[in-house]
Amino acid sequence: MAKKRSNASSREQDRQRAVIEARGVIQRLAKMDGNEAETRRRVERIFESVLGYHPFEHLTREHAIRGAGETEHVDFAIRIDAQEHSRPTILVELKRVGTDLARKHLKQVSSYAINTGCEWIILTNGRQWRLYHVAFGQPPVTKRLFEWDLLEDDVEMLAKRFELISYRSVKKGVLDKLWQKREVLDSGTVLQAIFSESSMKALWRQLRRSTGVPVSIDDVIDAVHHLLNDNALATMGEITSTAPEHRTQRRESTKQRPGTRAQPAVTLLQLIKAGILPAPLPLFREYKGRRLEAALHPDGTIEFKGTQYDSPSTAAAEARSVILGRHASTNGWRFWRFVGRSGDERSLDDARDEYHQRRKQQGR
DSSP states (O other), X not given: OHHHHHHHHHHHHHHHHHHHHHHHHHHHHHHTTOOHHHHXXXXXXXXXXXXXXXXXXXXXXXXXXXXXXXXXXXXXXXOSSOOTTSOOSEEEXXXXXXXXXOHHHHHHHHHHHHHHTOOXXXXXXXXXXXXXXXXXSSSOEEEEEEEEETTTSOHHHHHHHHHXXXXXXXXXXXXXXXXXXXXXTOHHHHHHHHTBHHHHXXXXXXXXXXXXXXXXXXXXXXXXXXXXXXXXXXXXXXXXXXOOTTSOOOOSSOOOOTTSOOSOOOOHHHHHHTTSSOSSEEEXXXXXXXXXXXXXXXXXXXXXXXXXXXXXXXXXXXXXXXHHSSOOOOOHHHHOEEEOTTSOEEEHHHHHHHHHHHHHHTTO
C-alpha cells in the first residue's frame, strides 16, 4: 500500500513538473505573439509530454470532416486505439495563442463533432483549455465540463485537469464516467429527486419531529422553493412535481413572505420570446469604478469574456470575481443593466417585473 502511494505521489510530481515546463513554453510563445502554426507545434508537444499521447499513433493532424457541404479539417483528432479509420475519441480545435476563445470557435468544432459522431471536444489556444461533451439528442447539445488557464491557474489544479484528458485516463474511460456522474448530478435530475414524494415526506416528518410545529407539506415545498437560486428556479419550471398526493393544490394567491418574490419563476428566454428583452442585447454594470460588459444572446444565455452562462447570477458572480479576485454570490437579475427602448437604464429584474405585470393584466 505504501509503495502504491509512493508511486502515485511520484506520478503527480512528474505531472506538475511537466505542467510547469509547458507553462514556460506557452509564456514564451505568448510573449512573441506566435502564429497558429507555432501554437500548434507547442500544443502538440503538450499532448505528448504532459498528456502522454504518441504523436504518430494517437494524433491525426488536419483530420478531414466530411459533412453536408465541403470537406473541412479539424486541427487534431485523438484516437485511443490508434486505428486510422476508427472514430476519433476527442476532436481538438486550436487557435493561435493571442486569440481569445469565443462562441464562434465552439460552434465550429461542435459541428465537426456532430458530423463525426465524436462525443468529446477540446478547444484551446495553448493558454486557455476548455473541455466539452456532445450529447447526441434531438437536437445535439454541447456542454462545457471544465475550463483552465495554463498561465494563470494553480499548478496542482492544472495537473488534475490535464490528467482528465491524458491518454492514461481516456483509455480507462475516465471521461465517460465523469459525464455519467455529471448527468446524475445535473440540476434537473437533482431537483426531481428533491421534490419526489419520498423526499418531501421525509423532510416533512423530520421537521415535525425536530420542531414540534405542525407544518404542512405545502409549507415544506414552499420553503425549499424559496431556498433555490435563479438557475434552479428556472430548471424547476421543466419538472413535474411528484409530491405526495394528499398535498393540497397550491393556491393561486398566497401571502408574500418578507424579502421574497411571490411570482412564479421566469427565464431570460421567456423574456426574449415575450418581446420584453431584445436579443442580442448589450449588458453592463459599473462596479467599483470599473465597467463590466456582457451580452444577452437570443438563446437566453449571457456571454461574459467569451464564456456563456445559463444563469444571470452565475455570469454576475464571474464578473465580480474579475474585480474581487474571488467568487462572490450575486443576484444577477439586479446586477446586470441594459438600456431600454426609451433610453433609460434598467435592470433584468425590471424586465422580469414587466413580464409578471403583463401576465397579471392578461389574467394568466
